Amino acid sequence: MTETVRPVFHGFEQIPLREYAERAYLDYSMYVVLDRALPFLGDGLKPVQRRIIYAMSELGLNAAAKPKKSARTVGDVIGKFHPHGDSACYEAMVLMAQPFSYRYPLIDGQGNFGSTDDPKSFAAMRYTESRLTPIAEVLLGELGQGTVDWTANFDGTLDEPSWLPARLPHLLLNGTTGIAVGMATDVPPHNLGEVVSACVRLLDDPDASVADLCEHVRGPDYPTTAEIITPAADLRAIYETGAGSVRARATFLKEGTNIIVTALPYQVSPSKVIEQIAAQMRAKKLPWLEDIRDESDHANPVRIALIPRSSRVDVEQLMGHLFVTTDLERSYRVNLNVIGLDGRPQVKNLRMLLGEWLAFRADTVTRRLKHRLERVERRLHLLEGLLVAFLNLDEVIRIIRTEDEPRAALIARFALSEEQADYILDTRLKQLARLEEMKIRGEQDELDAERDRLIATLGSKAKLKKLIRDELLADARKFGDPRRSPLVAREAAQALGETELVASEPVTIVLSGKGWVRAAKGHDIDASSLSYREGDGLLATVKGRTTQQVAFLDSNGRSYSTLAHSLPSARGNGEPLTGRFSPAPGASFAAMASGSNDDRYVLASSHGYGFVTRFENLTGRNKAGKAMLSLSEGAKVLQPAAVGGVETDRIVAVTSAGHLLAFPVSELPELDRGKGNKIIEIPKARRGTERVVAVAVVPPGGTLLVKSGARAMSLSFKDLGDYVGARASRGGLLPRGWQKVDALHVE
Secondary structure: OOOOOOOOOOOOOOOOHHHHHHHHHHHHHHHHHHHHHOOEOOOOOOHHHHHHHHHHHHOOOOOOOOOEEHHHHHHHHHHHHOOOOHHHHHHHHHHOOOOOOOOOOOEEEEOOOOOOOOOOOOOOOOOOEEEEOHHHHHHHOOOOOOOOOEEEOOOOOOEEEOOOOOOOOHHHHHOEEEEOOOOEEEEOOOOHHHHHHHHHHHHHOOOOOHHHHOOOOOOOOOOOOOEEOOOHHHHHHHHHHOEEEEEEEOEEEEEOOEEEEEEOOOOOOHHHHHHHHHHHHHOOOOOOEEEEEEOOOOOOOOOEEEEEOOOOOOHHHHHHHHHHHOOOEEEEEEEOEEEOOOOOEEEOOHHHHHHHHHHHHHHHHHHHHHHHHHHHHHHHHHHHHHHHHHHOHHHHHHHHHHOOOHHHHHHHHHOOOHHHHHHHHHOOHHHHHHOOHHHHHHHHHHHHHHHHHHHHHHOOHHHHHHHHHHHHHHHHHHHOOOOOOOEOOOOOOOOOOOOOOOOOOEEEEEEEOOOEEEEEEOOOOOHHHOOOOOOOOEEEEEEEEOOOEEEEEEOOOEEEEEEHHHOOEOOOOOEEHHHOOOOOOOOOEEEEEEEOOOOEEEEEEOOOEEEEEEHHHHOOOOOOOEEOEOOOOOOOEOOOEEEOOOOOOEEEEEEOOOEEEEEEHHHOOEOOOEOOEEOOOOOHHHOOOOOEEEEEEEOOOOEEEEEEOOEEEEEEOOHHHHHEOOOOOOOEEOOOOOOOOOEEEEO
16 A cells, blocks of 8 residues: 655745746736826825825814824824835825925925925925815715725724725826836826816716817816917817827016016926026027026016017017927826726726716715615614603613613613613713703604605615715815916927027138138138138138028038038137038038028039039038039039029139130029039130139129239129120130139129
């Protein structure tokens, strides 16, 4: 016979690590979701908030009581119900006391409970005092009336409510945020009157759609008076899906030339906004503003003064830019993810939220009425026994005096219940003697009428619904207030372009032979007198404005561009263009131009080919540049010439052999890029030695300066008639002594 081997238990369980980790993480996840991060739909509270409010009610800290030290409340909370860190508990308590954080604060705090600048700048709990606000009665008023389930606290020594019997949908009134494991919640606050109105609508019309309820709940209502600019259709979509985002924008007004910001979006710090604007001013990205001041005080919690440089500043444009680039406009995520009546988290739409809460409220009211009915019936039962005692007072006194077991004797003599007999025996003789039959019967009549009303209400869904409706409207009249966050339809704000934010000032851009660039203020700059690095010198200058772009052409005919105001000052040697752009190896910068997008320029090569193009074609954001002027082998890029009038101006080209040709600009085609057409004829036999030195564009009334060494010859627009010819012709020969031309300039 084989002996059966029994397993030996060693006091522990062996399971695979994977299974243990999975189980432990799942347990932790469920704890975070259900007991820490997400609110319960019924009372809209997380466990820590519920425990704080309940502990304060147990301490007698109602709205009419004298406040007590916050440390006392926190001590009770963490010692009796919430065994976690005191700082986290106190922070949750402070949040419920901040009028700028809660739409309807539940705690009345005395002392430093933080500010809008820094909500976490509150004083330590040993310094502050607190009590409940009147609206907390909405959560606690029915607590002792059999309306909630009770559960043991963490050590089993006390009972605590599983939820609070909220008379209003507190979840929507104050909203909540929380991050759990794999899910989060973001419920914005709402206006009490609007939410109650929607509840009444749903009570009266159970088939009401989300769109119907949105006629009442028009959108969130934050504690600040900043505008909600999200379109009504988008708000409706949020309430239909339970998710989306809401956009809030600061409000401002004009006082003289100054702009005064009077309200900031929810949870936006004034000091942070001021720092964001000041940072732009320091970076010279807000030339329209001269100064910014914080004029906030006790009477005006938010008052930020923006001082423009002049009265000509477009306020709407400036504020539009600030809305985009600072926290003066902020977006808030909405995710209506809450723990429903079934104990499970779910993202719910507005109708589901209100529908489930009304079911919760109906259950709460039913439990309250049943609890009251039980108490009324018990009191009637006791009064019935008391009336018997009063009518037979002498006999009752005799039994009590003479019987060894008066309780049993009373029950036997008058057919009383044990509870009635105990009540008679517990009543003082003095009180019993003073009782009057009329008083007892009067109380019986009142209680009988109340019992009938309770039974009728409990037996009729219509009467129960009416009771809920009346109580909702009564609380709305008592605690309701006007909407704070106005709903305003606004167009999307636009950030100003970099050029719009820069003051338009004249500058002269200087390019050296080795590709170093700088910008000098003004147009009367003698670039030749500036200092240059050793072995370097002046290559070209152009006049422009700080709001314009500057285009550079390299020796391969590629163009690059940058904003003029971003160039370094001419006080130094500037900076190399290779630090901004990435030309091909061996390429060097040969020419430049500056202007507006619609300005036109003549681009030409030393081989006598070119075309007219818009300045916009020269610009781009590519560091490697863009192909612009196609060059034949050995050709060089010439300095672009600005065109004033296509129909009136003349293009002038001069070769190294002294041949000068003038012809109308209209004869040269306008292209986006390419080699272009022939400008001036260079005989085939001379193409290796003769080249085009420069091109210029002369307007009517203008003067062309032909520079040869230190000398300059002036040719008026009329004088150029001697050199006018068809495009691509040879042109006329300059006088002896002027045939070696270095450059052309137009005045």
